[in-house]
Amino acid sequence: MTPQLNNAKPARHQHVEPGEPGHEKLPWGEGERLQKVLAKAGVASRRAAEEMIEQGRVEVDGIIVREQGLRIDPENAVVRVDGTRVVVREELVHLALNKPKGWQSTMSDDLGRPCVGDIVAERVAAGQRLFHVGRLDADTEGLLLLTNDGDLAHRLMHPSYEVSKTYLATVQGEVHRSIGKILREGVELDDGPAKVDRFQVLEVDAGRSLVKVVLHEGRKHIVRRLLDAVGHPVTRLVRTHIGPVVLNDQRPGTLRVLGRDEIGKLYEAVSL
Numbered sequence: 001m002t003p004q005l006n007n008a009k010p011a012r013h014q015h016v017e018p019g020e021p022g023h024e025k026l027p028w029g030e031g032e033r034l035q036k037v038l039a040k041a042g043v044a045s046r047r048a049a050e051e052m053i054e055q056g057r058v059e060v061d062g063i064i065v066r067e068q069g070l071r072i073d074p075e076n077a078v079v080r081v082d083g084t085r086v087v088v089r090e091e092l093v094h095l096a097l098n099k100p101k102g103w104q105s106t107m108s109d110d111l112g113r114p115c116v117g118d119i120v121a122e123r124v125a126a127g128q129r130l131f132h133v134g135r136l137d138a139d140t141e142g143l144l145l146l147t148n149d150g151d152l153a154h155r156l157m158h159p160s161y162e163v164s165k166t167y168l169a170t171v172q173g174e175v176h177r178s179i180g181k182i183l184r185e186g187v188e189l190d191d192g193p194a195k196v197d198r199f200q201v202l203e204v205d206a207g208r209s210l211v212k213v214v215l216h217e218g219r220k221h222i223v224r225r226l227l228d229a230v231g232h233p234v235t236r237l238v239r240t241h242i243g244p245v246v247l248n249d250q251r252p253g254t255l256r257v258l259g260r261d262e263i264g265k266l267y268e269a270v271s272l
Helices: 034-040 046-054 121-125 150-157 178-185 222-229 260-269
Strands: 058-060 079-081 084-086 094-099 131-133 140-147 165-172 187-189 192-194 198-205 208-215 234-242 255-257
Touching: 034 046, 034 058, 034 079, 046 058, 084 260, 094 260, 131 150, 140 150, 150 260, 165 222, 178 198, 187 222, 192 222, 208 222, 222 234
Parallel strands: 140 234
Antiparallel strands: 058 079, 079 084, 094 140, 094 255, 131 140, 165 208, 165 234, 187 192, 198 208
């Protein structure tokens, strides 16, 4: 589908004409034409990509490009459309997995238990080296990201980048709304204080509650330990979001390839 090109939004950085300092042109015949790179990355048709370039919506390495036919190195160039990163390296893989309950968040398991590696076995056999972004314990379900970009995986897991994760937790007891204030202010755990970014009570039923927890902590069993500390042990836990990526109605045990916008936003979230 050809994207809408009206209300064009210029890229954020100053325009530099080809040939001026800061705009490096590749030697003749090297690299790949920018509009072709954008088309292969799924941004738009080649003709629509040319219009985007003409409108000043595309930047390469921080410089707005208006020249048609500019050749770039897709392996190393940082390309943005309307300010959002476009990942153009063909060999990069970005997947969302809905991990089923009872499965291990590992690529192999010495005890023969079902694990993430079983789901991606064909990809691994074909030579893809995949990293899982963080872990979910065996009893926790939901969103797990897989990529062969080690830098992206490392940064997404590093707490300094504060990539938020959202969980839906079914807990024992009827949760009072004051619990949210306690969790946002912080709770002392065995390995130090911890707190949530956001907390919401979604449903309260006889003897149980459904709550939404958003945090960027990555410590082991952090959500279960926090809720247990305030007197509401978890009976079911599902991760629904990692940064801009959402699980939605993806079936347990299935993989999906991330969309272009999701990938771009993930890279932006960790300053890549």
